[in-house]
Amino acid sequence: MIEARGLTKRYGEKVAVEDLSFTARPGVVTGFLGPNGAGKSTTMRMILGLDRPTRGEVRVNGLRYQDMTDPLCQVGALLEARAVHTGRSARNHLLALAQTHGISARRVDEVIGLAGLTDVAGRRVGGFSLGMGQRLGIASALLGDPATIILDEPVNGLDPEGIRWIRNLLSQLATEGRTVFLSSHLMSEMALVATHLVVVGRGRLIAQTSVADFIAAASPNTVRVRSPQAIPLREALAGHGVTITATGEDTLEITGRTNEEIGEAARACGIALYELTRHQVSLEDAFMDLTRDAVEYHATNAPAPAGASAGRRSAAHAGVAA
Amino acid sequence: MTRIATADGTAPSVPSQGRRSRAHGPAGAGRPSSVRARRRIGVTGRRVARSEWTKIISLRSTVWTLLAAFVMTVGLAVVFAVTLAGRWDDMSPADRADHDLTSLTLLGVNLAQLAIGVLGVLVVSGEYSTGMIRATLSAVPRRLPVLWAKSAVFGLLAFALMLVTALVAFLVGQAILSTKGIDLSLADPGAFRGVVGAAFYVTAIGLLGLGLGALLRSTPGAIAGLFGLVLVIPMVVSFLPDSLDGLERYLPSMAGNAVMRALPDPDVLSPGGGFLTLLLYVAVTLAAAAVGLRRRDA
Ligand SMILES: Nc1ncnc2c1ncn2[C@@H]1O[C@H](COP(=O)(O)OP(=O)(O)OP(=O)(O)O)[C@@H](O)[C@H]1O
Numbered sequence: 001m002i003e004a005r006g007l008t009k010r011y012g013e014k015v016a017v018e019d020l021s022f023t024a025r026p027g028v029v030t031g032f033l034g035p036n037g038a039g040k041s042t043t044m045r046m047i048l049g050l051d052r053p054t055r056g057e058v059r060v061n062g063l064r065y066q067d068m069t070d071p072l073c074q075v076g077a078l079l080e081a082r083a084v085h086t087g088r089s090a091r092n093h094l095l096a097l098a099q100t101h102g103i104s105a106r107r108v109d110e111v112i113g114l115a116g117l118t119d120v121a122g123r124r125v126g127g128f129s130l131g132m133g134q135r136l137g138i139a140s141a142l143l144g145d146p147a148t149i150i151l152d153e154p155v156n157g158l159d160p161e162g163i164r165w166i167r168n169l170l171s172q173l174a175t176e177g178r179t180v181f182l183s184s185h186l187m188s189e190m191a192l193v194a195t196h197l198v199v200v201g202r203g204r205l206i207a208q209t210s211v212a213d214f215i216a217a218a219s220p221n222t223v224r225v226r227s228p229q230a231i232p233l234r235e236a237l238a239g240h241g242v243t244i245t246a247t248g249e250d251t252l253e254i255t256g257r258t259n260e261e262i263g264e265a266a267r268a269c270g271i272a273l274y275e276l277t278r279h280q281v282s283l284e285d286a287f288m289d290l291t292r293d294a295v296e297y298h299a300t301n302a303p304a305p306a307g308a309s310a311g312r313r314s315a316a317h318a319g320v321a322a
Numbered sequence: 323m324t325r326i327a328t329a330d331g332t333a334p335s336v337p338s339q340g341r342r343s344r345a346h347g348p349a350g351a352g353r354p355s356s357v358r359a360r361r362r363i364g365v366t367g368r369r370v371a372r373s374e375w376t377k378i379i380s381l382r383s384t385v386w387t388l389l390a391a392f393v394m395t396v397g398l399a400v401v402f403a404v405t406l407a408g409r410w411d412d413m414s415p416a417d418r419a420d421h422d423l424t425s426l427t428l429l430g431v432n433l434a435q436l437a438i439g440v441l442g443v444l445v446v447s448g449e450y451s452t453g454m455i456r457a458t459l460s461a462v463p464r465r466l467p468v469l470w471a472k473s474a475v476f477g478l479l480a481f482a483l484m485l486v487t488a489l490v491a492f493l494v495g496q497a498i499l500s501t502k503g504i505d506l507s508l509a510d511p512g513a514f515r516g517v518v519g520a521a522f523y524v525t526a527i528g529l530l531g532l533g534l535g536a537l538l539r540s541t542p543g544a545i546a547g548l549f550g551l552v553l554v555i556p557m558v559v560s561f562l563p564d565s566l567d568g569l570e571r572y573l574p575s576m577a578g579n580a581v582m583r584a585l586p587d588p589d590v591l592s593p594g595g596g597f598l599t600l601l602l603y604v605a606v607t608l609a610a611a612a613v614g615l616r617r618r619d620a
């Protein structure tokens with residue numbers, strides 16, 4: 001569980017994060033979204049006590065990071081930039097981290113295996129490929145078997161196989177009841193792993209919601225209808241809360257009616273339909289909509305209340321597939 | 323995952339805002355005996371030191387630097403001893419009396435200090451340049467134990483190596499001087515102290531480098547600062563008006579000279595004074611580094 005309250009960070013004049021409050025719950029993957037420079041990495045560094053908030057605070061499982069006596073067992077982190085000395089072997093790197101906590105060398109070998117680094121564990125990290133570096137980062141995040149895992153752009157630069165590996169791992173970690181908090185600006189990628197979202201722009205919270213609600217609310221669903229009798233169909237469908245726009249001689253874009261309602265109405269009037277498609281926005285589009293001008297949006301404009309629905313993951317998948 | 327985390331991983335103890343970093347610190351609640359059975363996992367000063375030990379010996383540069391320090395010190399002892407032995411017969415008695423035959427064989431540490439100084443800088447700045455510092459401070463969020471552990475581990479390693487090095491340099495150098503029958507033994511007045519002093523001086527320079535590395539966070543910056551302090555400032559000071567001559571003896575290099583020599587010199591501090599001066603340099607630098615480490619973002 002990660003709870004940020006009024007988190008603010010200034011670097012001189014530059015406000016990187018402003019009055020940011022959010023919660024990431026255990027058992028789900030929470031995506032931390034925002035365009036470049038939105039303050040995601042800064043927020044993550046504050047969670048880990050690396051940067052000191054100008055105002056506000058963030059707690060993990062009720063504790064401030066600085067007060068933890070066994071931080072590696074509470075929070076595992078993969079940060080944006082590599083945090084490894086290039087002259088050391090992967091195993092020695094992990095061993096040195098483990099030793100600060102009295103974590104056994106057996107556990108070190110365990111996470112090396114888990115991350116698929118067994119064959120290269122003795123090699124110097126400087127020669128590692130991007131993917132191997134990310135795997136080493138994951139291994140160190142898992143070292144203390146933490147209940148909370150934070151990852152800053154974990155799939156950056158990974159090949160499809162590596163991406164799939166991380167995606168499966170994160171889902172599994174969440175299923176085990178851990179809090180998984182990961183940042184990305186790859187919306188499509190996020191849709192495949194995250195169930196909840198914390199969206200930021202220019203350091204401020206834009207939305208805290210489930211993926212499904214985020215899509216549903218970000219842009220109303222429209223149905224595209226093509227019919228040779230567009231004008232009578234339009235009359236038949238008109239009503240309160242329905243918006244109909246003619247986008248061509250025989251095509252209409254309808255909001256506020258379901259596919260079923262439109263189909264039935266057309267049948268009742270004896271109107272032929274050539275096309276009836278629901279156009280659902282992708283997470284990518286929804287995100288672009290929301291962050292187009294980040295300052296116009298505030299937490300109060302959030303499309304849906306936080307944590308509205310936990311179990312609508314399949315809807316999110318459908319949304320992205322559309 | 324082979325192990326499953328409890329859904330609320332909050333079980334571990336909450337320290338009572340205290341300074342204690344021991345895992346079994348917090349006051350209050352007695353713990354079930356099963357906890358005593360297995361060693362509790364958590365950050366302790368000793369464990370951080372162990373980690374820093376692993377870090378320092380797992381870098382090739384450490385090995386190379388220590389080797390270089392040894393070779394340079396012993397090598398120069400040979401060069402100086404051979405040179406002096408060659409000239410000895412032509413030297414006037416006054417000239418002969420001027421030579422401190424203890425510090426002569428230890429002069430190589432003036433080269434070794436550069437190697438050990440750079441190593442000290444790298445112990446910290448190497449973590450900043452590679453980003454490792456973020457991993458380190460994430461594991462030890464109280465931060466200061468890292469600085470103390472680095473100083474202790476590096477300091478002990480440098481001192482142990484330099485003590486052996488200075489001993490070998492002294493013995494080899496004196497063996498060469500024995501051809502003229504002018505050799506000293508460790509039992510001679512000030513000789514052993516000079517050997518220990520040489521090791522101490524180089525260690526102090528290394529710790530100074532470590533502190534500068536932590537303060538400046540940049541390898542080139544800290545090396546420039548350190549070399550400036552031990553090489554450039556002494557040259558600048560020698561051009562200052564005579565009235566400021568008294569200051570020169572408080573420079574690190576001159577304090578080092580003081581702890582290494584067996585014969586007293588009026589222009590140089592006493593061995594004890596040199597020792598305290600070096601200690602003060604290290605203490606002030608590390609204290610400043612500690613403040614910076616606590617206050618600044620990683
Ligand atoms: N140490 C720093 N000093 C000054 N400004 C900083 C510092 N760190 C971050 N910033 C600024 O704060 C803002 C937020 O940066 P941050 O790295 O947190 O964004 P981000 O959301 O992680 O972006 P990205 O998607 O590109 O990784 C940026 O404008 C950045 O330039």
Ligand SMILES: [Mg+2]
Pocket residue numbers: 040041042080152
């Ligand atoms: Mg970032």
